[in-house]
Amino acid sequence: MSKRLIKKGSVGRLALFFCMLVLVTAVNGQQTAAELLTRLKTAPATVVLSNGSKASPAAVVSRVWKGGLCKMSVTNTSAKPLPIREVIIFDLQHGLPGTTPIYGEGFQKLGQTGGTLAKPEDWCTYPDRTHYKIPEPEGLRTVYGMLTLQVKNTDRVLLATTSCNKFISRFSFSDKRLRISIDCEGMVLQPGKSWNLEEFLAIAGPDREKLYDQLTAAISKHHPRLKHDPVPMGWCSWYCFGPNVTAKNVADNTGWIAGHLPQLKYVQIDDGYQPWMGDWLDAGKAFGGDVSEVLQQIRSKKLDPAIWVAPFIASPQSRLFKEHPDWMVKDSAGQPLRSDKIGFGGWRQGPWYVLDGTHPQVQQFFTELFRTMREKWGVTYFKLDANYWGAIHGGVHYDKNATRIEAYRRGMQAILKGSKDAFILGCNHPIWASLGLIHGSRSSMDTWRKWESFRDIGRENLLRGWQNGRLWWNDPDCILLEDGGATDVMDQAGKGVAGKKKQGLPLNEFLFHAATVYASGGMLLSGDDLTKMRPERVAILKKLMPPTGKAARFANEHFEVGVTAMKDKTIYFAFNWGDAPVERTISLPAGRYRLTELFTGKDLGIAEQEYKIPALAPHSALVINAVKK
Structure with missing residues (x-):
């Protein structure tokens, strides 16, 4: 032919x-990875107005490529204002098999998507589209900020936006189609004006970790990492006392830490001290003490006070909401927006209302609140929760020209101004919108004392290992080493364990959990009541100190064998996520190595080239230190 x-x-x-x-x-x-990128770069772009019609030729999209990076903008060339719903920057038939493996991030940190193009899977507990009810374009499965596709088992394609100053990017797909868009939220583009649509990255290669290295390097040019070293270590009240935490609980654990393990520098009071969401400077009746005095007691033990705050939300019963309803994000009728009307209303003391980060008085409130806690209360570590609500969809802001991304970022900037040099941990936050605004990032759902949680949370954390130390310190959530826990802990769906005593877990499952935390390279916070901790479990906790600061690197998302290279040794991780014994092989560089198992201290002997684990037990992990002879 x-x-x-x-x-x-x-x-x-x-x-x-x-x-x-x-x-x-x-x-x-x-189709190869190179062919997919070529087709992507020539795919058409479309500007869609709020009424669903196309804006062409009134609006023109510019895409300027330099290597794998693309600068994108949209310009209104007409004489009329244009309310733009979205800019579809690429839309194509991708030509890949439906069995192509994918991974994409959620809008908020509780969302992760894996599986394949034809059969995507929720690798998370609370997806964006169902739990938070964030609309998806045209019913296609959607991820945010970035998407990877495994092409032909050898090459991987990574697509991402490397900035998030005004808009969030959406990667929508099916077994046939790839549609990448910028959500413009109906913002009005004035005649003759242009918007920067964030920078875009499209690269490919066989090495998963090297692609992520390129992504984080590109992001850092727009959102330099907020550094706060070393990797934080501490204790958190949530997983042993939940919202029923008392001043005595905190004092008892503070005393234990000061006397036995002062390396756990930060003592963090979690949710439960406040009477209502929003009234952060008040103490609830159940707490049984003045919060500022408890924090001062922590300082008196030469430890650092840390506290949980959810700055963007307010309970309807709170003094904050009653006195300042005008500070809240509004609905279409001009009333404070009830978050449960458009999505998830909150896990307790709801339904929550949302403080508007574009409102000047809200910004002032944030700065003064955190300045008070930092300077008068002496707090040096803030765990910010429910940050997603600061970027909630479907609301009307004080500044009509601001997107929800800008609302969140302005609020966070006001918080940073007041908190000064304190450590800022983002939790339940919009991931891409938080770039450059936090020192630490919770990288998983809450941990529970059961195998299914250790397994699922472990995978969530390892999937985000590429972020650790490059965008921020990852927080893999608390390390749990004892069966005892809070009597009334609430999850994201508002369900509690209500004092039910659970059957104890075997040691291997606790060690599997400990291994995933250590492999994350991120933060280390104990979640147990340390006053009741068995000495042998304290010994395990000590083995994890200090954190490596480097996430283990893996060949793929199966996370079977990982490696962390340190100055004096190399650490290998072998995981069995399944229900039957498996063989694992660790490949060693040239030379002879003394191998030692971390938790038991067992000498595994001298090995060259490789070390075989013939039958790694179900729900188990080995952490092996290798020192060159």
Whole structure:
């Protein structure tokens, strides 16, 4: 066929032939990573107005490529204001098999998506589209900020926006289609004006970790990492006392830490001290003490006071909401927006209302609140929770020209101004919108004392290992080493364990959990009541100190064998996520190595080239230190 076309010299038919060749390639699923990127760069862009109509030719999209980076903007070339719902920056038939593995981030940190193009899976507890009810374009499965696709088992394609100053990017897909858009939220683009649509990155290669290195390097140019070293270590009240925490609980554990393990520098009071969400400077009756005095007691033990705050939300019963309803994000009727009307209303003391980060008085409130806690209360570590609500969709802001991303970022900037040099941990936060605004990032759902949680939370944390130390310190949530826990802990759905005593877990499952925390390279906070901790479990906790500061690197998302290179040794991680014994092989660099298991201290002998684990037990992990002889 090709010879006849060329012989006739028909340029049109030759072009048709190549189009047919591309089509056949796509249908057969033989497309390479390079071919996908080429097709992506030539895919059309479309500006969609709030009424659903196309804005062309009134609005023009510019895409300027330099290597794998693309600067994108949209300009209103007409004489009329344009309310823009979204800019579809790329829309194409991707030509990949439906079995192509994918991974994408959620809008908020409780969302992760894996599986394949045809059968995506929620690798998370609370997805954006169901729990938070964030609308998805055209019913396609959607991820935010970044998407990776495993092409032909060898190459991986990474697509991402490397900035998030005004807009969030959406990567929507099916087994046939890839649609990448910028959510403009109906903002009005004035005549002759332009918007920067954030920078875009499209790269490919065989090495998962090297692609993430390129992504984080590109992000750092727009959102430099807020550094706060070393990696934090401490204790958190939530997993042993829940919202029923008392001043005595905190004092007892503070005394234990000061006397036995002062390396746990930060003593953090979690949710439960306040009477209502929003009234952060008041103490609830159940707490049984003045919060500022308890924090001062922590300082008197030469430890650092830390506290939980959810700055963007307010309970309807709170003094804050009653006195300042005008500070809240509004609904379409101009009334304070009840978050449960458009999504999830909060896990307790709801339904929550949302403070508007674009409101000047809210910004002033944030700065003064955190300045009081920092300077008068002496707090040096803030765990900020429910940050997602600061970027809630479907609301009306004080500044009508601001997106929800800008509302959140302005609020966070006001918080940073008041908190000064304190450590800021983002929790339940919008991931991409938090770039450059936090020192630490919770990288998983809350941990529970059961195998299914240790397994799922472990995977969530390792999936985000590429962020640790490059965007912020990852917080893999608390390390739990004892069966005893809070009597009334509430989860994100508002359900509690209500004092039910659970059957104890075997040691191997606790050690599996400990291994995932250590492999994350991130923060280390104990979640047990340390006053009741068995000495042998304290010994395990000590083995995890200090954190490595480096996430283990893995070949793929199966997370079977990982490696962390340190100055004096190399640490290997072998995991068995399943219910039957498995063989694991650790490949060693050239030379001879003394191998030692971390938790037991067992000498595994001298190894060269590789070390085989013939039968790693179910729900187990080994952490092996390798020192060159």
